[in-house]
Amino acid sequence: xxxxxxxxxxxxxxDVARRLSQKxxxxxxxxxxxxxxxxxxxxxxxxxxxxMPLARVWMLDExxxxxxxxxxxxxxxxxxxxxxxxxxxxxxxxxPRLSMxxxxxxxxxxxxxxxxxxxxxxxxxxxxxxxxxxxxxxGSSIDSRTRVVTIAESxxxxxxxxxxxxxxxxxxxLTLGLGTLNEARELxxxxxxxxxxxxxxxxxxxxxxxxxxxxLLRSHPGLHVFLDQEAASLLKPVG
Numbered sequence: 001x002x003x004x005x006x007x008x009x010x011x012x013x014x015d016v017a018r019r020l021s022q023k024x025x026x027x028x029x030x031x032x033x034x035x036x037x038x039x040x041x042x043x044x045x046x047x048x049x050x051x052m053p054l055a056r057v058w059m060l061d062e063x064x065x066x067x068x069x070x071x072x073x074x075x076x077x078x079x080x081x082x083x084x085x086x087x088x089x090x091x092x093x094x095x096p097r098l099s100m101x102x103x104x105x106x107x108x109x110x111x112x113x114x115x116x117x118x119x120x121x122x123x124x125x126x127x128x129x130x131x132x133x134x135x136x137x138x139g140s141s142i143d144s145r146t147r148v149v150t151i152a153e154s155x156x157x158x159x160x161x162x163x164x165x166x167x168x169x170x171x172x173x174l175t176l177g178l179g180t181l182n183e184a185r186e187l188x189x190x191x192x193x194x195x196x197x198x199x200x201x202x203x204x205x206x207x208x209x210x211x212x213x214x215x216l217l218r219s220h221p222g223l224h225v226f227l228d229q230e231a232a233s234l235l236k237p238v239g
Contacts, residue, residue, distance in 0.1 A: 002224040003204075009040055009192040009228045016190065016226050017044035023122050024050040024057075029114070031058045031123035031176070032082065033134070034074045037190050038126060042081040053086060056117060058094045060125070061134045061175035064103050064148065072162055096174050103148045107174050111146035114176075120184035123176075127191050129199055130154055131212035135175035142216045144177035178216055186222040189214070191231040200227060201234040 006012040020041070023030055032038075062074045070076065075095050083093055094113065100106040114120065125133050130152060136144060137152040149172065156169040163169050181187065191200050199212075204225070208215040217223065 001218075001220075003227070004225070005227050005229060005232045007229060009230075012190065012192060012226050012228050013040035013044040016041055016188065017048050019188075020045055020122075020124075021048040021050045024053050024055045026054055028055045028121035029058060029117055029119065030055045031060055031120050031184070032078055033060045033124045033126050034077045035126045037192055037196075038124065039081070040192075041124075041190065045082065046085050050086065053088050053092065055121075056092045056094060057083070057088065058114060058120065058176075059096065060123065061173055062096050062098065063170040064098070064172040064174060065170045068098070098174070103172070103174060107146045107148055110174070111176075111180060114146075114180070120181075122186045122188060123181055123184045125181075125187055125189040127189060127196065127199055127203060127214050128155055129158065129195070131199055131203060131214045133178065133181065133189075133214050133217065135173045136178050136181075136213045138211050138213060140178055140210060140213045140216075142182060142210075143179045145179050146174065146176050149173055149175050178213060182217060182220060184220075184222070186224060187217060187220050188224045188226065190226045192228045194230040194233065196231045197234045200231050204235060 059074060066073050096106045096110045098106050100109060127133060130138055132155065135149050135151055137149065151171055151173055156166060159169055160166045202212050203214045206212060206215060208218060
């Protein structure tokens with residue numbers, strides 16, 4: 001595992017954007033995450049301007065129950081912040097086909113397409129306050145694949161700011177499973193701010209348990225953890 005701690009979130013975003021820009025210039029499969037932690041990263045990525053986007057890009061998760069044109073979908077988030085500003089080739093953008101007759105069919109189709117493409121080379125990850133990765137909430141198995149999930153109430157509350165009310169926050173989503181993520185060649189997990197310090201301590205130093213899903217991937221051979229000093233503030237000193 002690579003653990004890199006930066007003085008602040010801006011330096012973290014700049015360095016990870018530099019690394020990500022290089023990956024996007026190669027014919028790889030790169031998985032994108034959404035959320036407030038990713039905002040500075042993507043803003044910094046636009047400044048790097050990858051010379052020739054060759055990577056095929058994939059989504060970590062997506063809400064169910066919103067229309068395809070809804071500005072609150074994760075697909076819209078990524079198009080607005082990354083794909084459209086970078087003039088990303090449409091043929092290289094892979095999204096779940098939520099128009100299929102049943103959401104689990106779309107999940108199975110997405111898993112099959114990712115496997116046929118050779119699996120993920122790099123997957124960006126944030127971490128929820130309850131330890132979720134993507135929308136693999138507590139109780140998720142290391143063997144879980146891309147599937148339909150029920151979003152934890154704490155996650156819905158955390159995401160309420162993007163909606164007019166809590167009632168509007170979707171209760172279900174499609175997410176890549178922990179088993180799918182475990183097969184990625186590299187996992188890049190980012191966390192910033194004092195609010196993530198407790199879950200980062202549990203992730204890196206606590207018991208491995210399905211109650212904190214991120215811990216199930218702690219021994220991944222290609223894990224890279226990028227933290228600012230605030231997120232790392234509760235970790236035991238090294239050396």
